[in-house]
Amino acid sequence: MPRHNDIYYMVTINEAVNAVKNNISPLFKEETKPLERCGGYYLSKDIVSPVNMPPFRQSAMDGYALFLHDNLSYTLIDEVKAGDHHRPALKPGEAIRIFTGAPVPETANAVMMQEKVVVDGSKITIENYVPEGHNIRPMGEQVKTGELALKKGTKLTPAAIGYLTSLGITEAQVYKKPTIALITTGNELVEAGEPLPYGKIYESNSKMLLNALYNLKFYDVTIHKIADDYIQTKNKLETVISNNDLVIATGGISVGDYDFVGKALKELQVKEVFYKVKQKPGKPLFFGKKEDTAIFALPGNPAAALSCFYAYVYIALQKMMNNDTIELPRIKARSMSEFEKRGDRPQFLKAIYHSDTVEILEGQNSSMLQTFALSNALVFVPEDVSNININDELEVILLPV
Ligand SMILES: Nc1nc2c(c(=O)[nH]1)N[C@H]1C(S)=C(S)[C@@H](COP(=O)(O)OP(=O)(O)OC[C@H]3O[C@@H](n4cnc5c(N)ncnc54)[C@H](O)[C@@H]3O)O[C@H]1N2
Numbered sequence: 001m002p003r004h005n006d007i008y009y010m011v012t013i014n015e016a017v018n019a020v021k022n023n024i025s026p027l028f029k030e031e032t033k034p035l036e037r038c039g040g041y042y043l044s045k046d047i048v049s050p051v052n053m054p055p056f057r058q059s060a061m062d063g064y065a066l067f068l069h070d071n072l073s074y075t076l077i078d079e080v081k082a083g084d085h086h087r088p089a090l091k092p093g094e095a096i097r098i099f100t101g102a103p104v105p106e107t108a109n110a111v112m113m114q115e116k117v118v119v120d121g122s123k124i125t126i127e128n129y130v131p132e133g134h135n136i137r138p139m140g141e142q143v144k145t146g147e148l149a150l151k152k153g154t155k156l157t158p159a160a161i162g163y164l165t166s167l168g169i170t171e172a173q174v175y176k177k178p179t180i181a182l183i184t185t186g187n188e189l190v191e192a193g194e195p196l197p198y199g200k201i202y203e204s205n206s207k208m209l210l211n212a213l214y215n216l217k218f219y220d221v222t223i224h225k226i227a228d229d230y231i232q233t234k235n236k237l238e239t240v241i242s243n244n245d246l247v248i249a250t251g252g253i254s255v256g257d258y259d260f261v262g263k264a265l266k267e268l269q270v271k272e273v274f275y276k277v278k279q280k281p282g283k284p285l286f287f288g289k290k291e292d293t294a295i296f297a298l299p300g301n302p303a304a305a306l307s308c309f310y311a312y313v314y315i316a317l318q319k320m321m322n323n324d325t326i327e328l329p330r331i332k333a334r335s336m337s338e339f340e341k342r343g344d345r346p347q348f349l350k351a352i353y354h355s356d357t358v359e360i361l362e363g364q365n366s367s368m369l370q371t372f373a374l375s376n377a378l379v380f381v382p383e384d385v386s387n388i389n390i391n392d393e394l395e396v397i398l399l400p401v
């Protein structure tokens with residue numbers, strides 16, 4: 001990234017996005033976790049099935065298992081329900097009562113659902129001829145013992161966790177997620193729940209970003225709150241940078257006399273990748289690296305901090321996890337609103353996306369979260385667009401909310 005002495009120099013959004021992509025590598029650290037805690041993780045190792053699934057020939061229906069012969073009538077000789085382990089031996093023309101999930105004995109070669117069977121004592125008549133294997137799930141149909149069950153790199157979705165559990169697996173080796181430190185800065189910040197003296201505001205960025213991270217299934221997060229004090233800022237940053245894969249600070253990154261984050265990062269020899277992006281909100285955004293730790297200093301204004309989280313930190317997180325899709329989905333939609341963009345910075349606007357249309361909300365100020373609280377999307381307005389009219393086609397970024 002070129003370094004500019006001009007204090008008004010800003011990188012473009014594209015330059016900033018590419019810089020994040022190019023400066024973050026997959027973590028590739030591994031850990032073994034109980035399967036139920038693996039949601040959203042990626043397998044770091046192939047998993048081979050320890051069993052056949054299903055483990056036996058299984059009935060797919062409640063009905064009758066048949067030893068097929070050249071006639072529609074059968075003699076009923078026994079019953080097998082789910083969980084039973086006896087294996088009646090059928091002769092051609094014989095049938096057993098069977099239920100969904102029950103083991104089908106080797107001598108039965110089809111199952112007829114009960115709706116298609118007329119029962120008269122121990123005589124049953126099936127509605128029509130059926131082929132061999134009808135309504136029988138073959139042993140190992142899904143996966144056989146020793147076969148690849150799921151390959152390295154697979155994301156563990158609820159379905160994947162269910163599938164592996166069905167194979168008797170209880171833990172998995174996965175790529176570790178980053179350890180993340182959230183830092184808030186500001187003398188004006190008070191804990192929600194405490195009285196609010198004049199001049200103070202409630203600190204909200206930590207819980208907001210914590211939940212944005214939790215939503216994305218990043219749970220290894222610590223929160224640190226510091227005052228506008230240079231020594232405190234420097235010491236805290238030094239500790240969290242050496243103990244985490246990712247540090248996200250908010251506030252204290254602009255040009256005020258009490259904005260110490262930038263100065264402390266410089267003193268700590270954090271390599272600046274970029275500082276200041278031509279965008280609204282979120283102009284005073286810093287991204288840097290110290291060894292393998294990535295550091296974002298987001299603007300303190302809450303809506304600016306959250307926009308920057310979705311536009312940049314999100315990408316860093318996905319890259320760390322070696323995910324294929326690293327940006328939020330973007331789609332086109334027709335505007336339901338008019339909007340006038342002032343200035344030449346491209347803008348991210350809080351919006352509600354309703355299939356095919358999008359409504360730009362009132363109250364776009366970067367200090368306001370009320371509008372963001374209603375949004376499920378951000379409309380991206382490029383630099384060269386100044387007026388949005390109803391029905392204009394807009395670029396919409398869908399938020400993971
Ligand atoms: N002379 C200039 N002043 C400012 C510029 C500029 O270019 N020149 N940029 C403005 C823009 S744009 C932004 S955004 C802010 C960013 O400032 P900081 O990142 O240094 O943030 P702070 O000043 O610490 O805080 C800004 C605002 O946000 C509130 N805040 C901070 N942290 C929290 C928190 N954890 N929870 C809730 N609210 C928080 C803080 O009280 C301030 O109101 O700079 C402009 N100034």
Ligand code: MOO
Pocket residue numbers: 279280281282283284299301304366367
């Ligand atoms: O970037 Mo600031 O977020 O425009 O208010």
